[in-house]
Amino acid sequence: MRIRLFIFAFFLFVSSENIELLDNVLRSMRKGLDFFRLELKNLNLDSVIGTRIVEGQLHQALISHRKIPNRIRLEISNLIEKAALISNLSIPYIQLNQPEYYNTLQGSIQPGIWELNEDLQRTYQVTDHFISPREQMKESQSDECVANVLGTNDNPKRKCIINKFCLDLMTIDGFSKYSLSHQLFFWQLTKKAGCLKDNSLKHIKELNKRICSNMLVEAEYFSKQSSPRYHDLFMEQIALCGMEGFREDFCKEEWTLKIINWQYDDGCWGLTENSKRIKREEKVLKNGCLAHRTAVALSSQTQLLRHLLEKSDN
Numbered sequence: 001m002r003i004r005l006f007i008f009a010f011f012l013f014v015s016s017e018n019i020e021l022l023d024n025v026l027r028s029m030r031k032g033l034d035f036f037r038l039e040l041k042n043l044n045l046d047s048v049i050g051t052r053i054v055e056g057q058l059h060q061a062l063i064s065h066r067k068i069p070n071r072i073r074l075e076i077s078n079l080i081e082k083a084a085l086i087s088n089l090s091i092p093y094i095q096l097n098q099p100e101y102y103n104t105l106q107g108s109i110q111p112g113i114w115e116l117n118e119d120l121q122r123t124y125q126v127t128d129h130f131i132s133p134r135e136q137m138k139e140s141q142s143d144e145c146v147a148n149v150l151g152t153n154d155n156p157k158r159k160c161i162i163n164k165f166c167l168d169l170m171t172i173d174g175f176s177k178y179s180l181s182h183q184l185f186f187w188q189l190t191k192k193a194g195c196l197k198d199n200s201l202k203h204i205k206e207l208n209k210r211i212c213s214n215m216l217v218e219a220e221y222f223s224k225q226s227s228p229r230y231h232d233l234f235m236e237q238i239a240l241c242g243m244e245g246f247r248e249d250f251c252k253e254e255w256t257l258k259i260i261n262w263q264y265d266d267g268c269w270g271l272t273e274n275s276k277r278i279k280r281e282e283k284v285l286k287n288g289c290l291a292h293r294t295a296v297a298l299s300s301q302t303q304l305l306r307h308l309l310e311k312s313d314n
């Protein structure tokens with residue numbers, strides 16, 4: 001009887017065609033993390049932002065869904081464990097290899113900082129978003145603003161500082177591409193660090209909604225491009241806006257399949273373009289694998305997975 005009940009519960013959960021996709025995402029994430037595990041000494045800080053997001057977001061998934069079948073719960077726990085191990089073991093190498101960058105951005109890889117759990121919400125229709133060919137924000141500016149909020153390694157106690165320059169930079173309308181995602185990244189960390197209260201919380205939630213509404217316009221556009229030059233940004237958009245609660249808009253089945261499809265046999269996501277400008281935080285690993293791209297792919301998959309679990313709940 002207990003077996004029959006269990007099987008029945010399992011079928012209720014998996015009756016949708018979700019299960020195959022869910023299994024594919026889980027398998028893809030396992031392969032991705034196994035790749036990182038083999039490259040421990042070569043990872044960069046951005047890789048660990050990715051593994052911390054995997055830990056935090058999958059943990060939130062387990063907390064939010066009580067009815068996940070045991071097999072899937074176990075798989076997710078294994079992924080969390082794997083991601084935590086990679087984060088823990090690679091950080092000493094990052095301190096050694098990227099001391100300055102680590103000093104500035106260590107707050108973004110502290111345990112627990114990516115345990116975001118926003119209520120599900122929808123974007124609104126945007127008709128006038130212009131995708132600028134140029135980035136409006138320098139990565140160093142964004143890093144500096146994040147460091148002021150999270151504290152640096154030198155001065156971990158001085159936190160939650162948002163000067164006029166950063167406030168303007170992070171709230172200005174009309175940014176696109178990485179500049180736009182840096183704005184959202186900044187506010188998500190600022191909120192999680194406990195630097196926002198009452199009115200500002202409401203204000204920032206509204207701002208983030210505008211950012212994700214604009215980002216959806218971009219993601220739709222990038223998803224239709226045959227060139228792979230936007231893969232990295234596209235996956236970053238799914239990861240960040242997914243965490244903001246916009247999974248219904250950003251976690252489309254078609255996009256999920258694309259991302260799985262882009263994965264190399266090695267388990268990584270990598271170089272696809274011939275002439276490219278490598279982002280400063282990007283690092284080429286073996287066989288053309290890319291550290292940042294693999295990290296954003298894994299981060300996006302945490303949201304695709306959460307979305308599939310949410311669909312199964314209904």
Ligand SMILES: *[C@@H]1O[C@H](CO)[C@@H](O)[C@H](O)[C@H]1NC(C)=O
Nearest residue numbers: 081082083084085086088111
């Ligand atoms: C990672 O490090 C944290 C904090 O030091 C520790 O609590 C956790 O058990 C470690 N996890 C793994 C998988 O090594």
